[in-house]
Amino acid sequence: MLVEKGQSHLFEHWPEPGVDDDEKKAFFDQVTRLNSSYPGGLGSYIKTARELLADSRAGKNPFDGFTPSVPTGENLSYGDENFIKFEEAGVKEAQNAAFVLVAGGLGERLGYNGIKVALPFETITGTCFLQCYIESVLALQEASYRMTQGGQKKEVPFVIMTSDDTHSRTVELLESNSYFGMKPTQVKLLKQEKVACLEDNDARLALDPQNKFRVQTKPHGHGDVHSLLYSSGLLYEWHDAGLRWVLFFQDTNGLLFKAIPASIGVSATKGYHVNSLAVPRKAKEAIGGITKLTHIDGRSMVINVEYNQLDPLLRATGFPGGDVNCETGYSPFPGNINQLILELDSYIEELKKTGGAIKEFVNPKYKDASKTSFKSSTRLECMMQDYPKTLPPSARVGFTVMDTWLAYAPVKNNPEDAAKVPKGNPYHSATSGEMAIYRANSLILRKVGVQVDNPVNEVFNGQEVEVWPRIVWKPTWGLTYADIRSKVSGSCSITQRSTMAIKGRNIFVKDLSLDGALVIDSIDEAEVKAGGSVQNKGWLMEKVDYKDTSVPEAIRIRGFRFKKIEQLEKQFSEPGKFELKA
């Protein structure tokens, strides 16, 4: 097959029979894997690669014939009547959802040595992203069950897509932490395979520079999640269990679950087959733009246009300024945060036709303008948000826009690159990611009536950020606006230099004035009233330089660490009613 497909160069250097036979066999093992893990097999991969490479060489615009315009979607504003209604509908529906985390990426822009889901999303408690996600799903599952008493208690499936770059470390993280409280059987890992690299426009496969008996491979992109889910049989299992929604999300967004209940509510209420979460987008920000594309033949679709393609598309279609802000100070195109909610039945119908194959693209870096050779080998890639591209016009494709402060704080950029982000655009760094948690929690507490001090501006690792009071809570304490409102009452205040961690479901904050650090931990069966005036020296934020290798990498990439001077710390590990009075 390889020889037929113009790949005989792969064998040119092979020694005579009997020499290196083990390596030769290993080569065919690898080829067999590459062949079976790609929908349609290697032959189909090579064929598509030739077509896409020819288009790329000819400079063909992938959006040829399409005109972009700004689509309309559902705009939510936190805590208003509409939002509360959607949150309630979403929590009810959450027990019919399955969650899929795509975490196969290396995170090259961040350059962190570990896997990204193992990074703390905040360093008050040191909770990592994966723990945050798992605890949020469990809290949602529990809340959903309680809302529909009498029903059957369901376990919400949690899938993680890994790759060879992340798989074993993800398993290790789960196992060494008892799956963060989830039943191991509730978690499924699907490993994506890499795809063959291409060395030229004829799609000749590239050999691994380290081993001439192996084909070089690179990641195929997060779009693999659809074919993996389909071939795993999970979708049918979920269908038979009566599930209705599949939610996809990415590796580092500590705010995400604040936006999820309401967006499930939007999907359920509007009957969306596809619902993408979005936030206002700054021009040139590294997030895709949700765009309505209308073809000259009349058909149209609402789809993500990836951040590197939005500017050329706009310039080519009568927007000479390209990707620029409009009078609002934002790009007119909502920013895709790549959190998708798909309706399960229509998803299965579509995948029956496509097998989960997603429209691919190729992005070779050419040596020169003749476009005949590449600087380094390339490969086909695909993105999970391109799923709607093959849907029929009857599909209900929508999106939900929320405030960035509530919904999106990814950790993608290393400190050096983050410091170079144009002023006014988000850093998307470990520093900004953690600060965003404190800002969101402060703003939420303000919404429910707590008097929270204004932030101060500080510079960490060359990035100027707002530092709000450092407030965190467990998902079981406050999953929705209504939850949080029910747990806070009276006249409460929190000063700017304060730190607060609420780590128990039934902690009721009433008439609390905090100036310092407070940590409360309680079991579900303990009901704790927390009030009075708490004042102590608190926790200081000490600056750390990202180049200071004496500090653990997960900390120094933030540019600060907490110095615990003094705190009030209380633990309630017995059932009963308690009062915390300072």
Ligand SMILES: O=c1ccn([C@@H]2O[C@H](COP(=O)(O)OP(=O)(O)O[C@H]3OC[C@@H](O)[C@H](O)[C@H]3O)[C@@H](O)[C@H]2O)c(=O)[nH]1
């Ligand atoms: O092969 C891969 C590549 C990536 N991924 C995962 O996919 C997720 C996103 O990857 P990246 O962080 O590289 O994505 P990018 O920042 O380039 O853009 C992504 O997020 C922002 C959105 O606006 C973009 O539209 C979306 O493509 C991560 O969770 C990553 O682990 C895989 O699981 N497999």
Ligand SMILES: [Mg+2]
């Ligand atoms: Mg990327």
